[in-house]
Amino acid sequence: MSVFDWFKSGVSESISAPAVASNDKLALYRRDWCPFCDRVQSVLDDLELEINECDTTQPEHLQALVNGGGQRMVPCLRIEPQPGEYVWLYESADIIAYLRRHAEGLK
Numbered sequence: 492m493s494v495f496d497w498f499k500s501g502v503s504e505s506i507s508a509p510a511v512a513s514n515d516k517l518a519l520y521r522r523d524w525c526p527f528c529d530r531v532q533s534v535l536d537d538l539e540l541e542i543n544e545c546d547t548t549q550p551e552h553l554q555a556l557v558n559g560g561g562q563r564m565v566p567c568l569r570i571e572p573q574p575g576e577y578v579w580l581y582e583s584a585d586i587i588a589y590l591r592r593h594a595e596g597l598k
């Protein structure tokens with residue numbers, strides 16, 4: 492995948508993911524020693540955005556990720572556009588594009 496394709500895929504996936512009204516409607520599934528998770532975390536830091544984190548080394552969080560999103564891969568952003576309704580956004584590039592797009596409305 493070229494750098495252009497990588498960027499483009501992030502933009503398209505992030506556009507189809509729904510907006511939410513507040514940062515407590517987002518949760519980042521992640522774990523330590525994951526460079527892709529660190530990449531997302533550094534964007535959250537840049538945006539001064541705090542969201543819930545779920546460490547998938549804890550079995551209950553891993554189970555929720557696999558059951559909800561269908562894959563155990565991290566990072567994954569869980570978006571809750573309506574109470575109890577979840578959208579699971581994988582791929583660090585897509586997550587970063589989503590966060591950049593919606594950060595202003597979340598602060």
Ligand SMILES: N[C@@H](CCC(=O)N[C@@H](CS)C(=O)NCC(=O)O)C(=O)O
Pocket residue numbers: 524525526527528563564565566581582583584
């Ligand atoms: N293309 C993905 C790669 C993510 C990835 O490879 N994550 C690793 C951890 S660093 C993972 O979860 N691998 C699958 C697994 O461990 O089951 C992204 O950019 O988010």
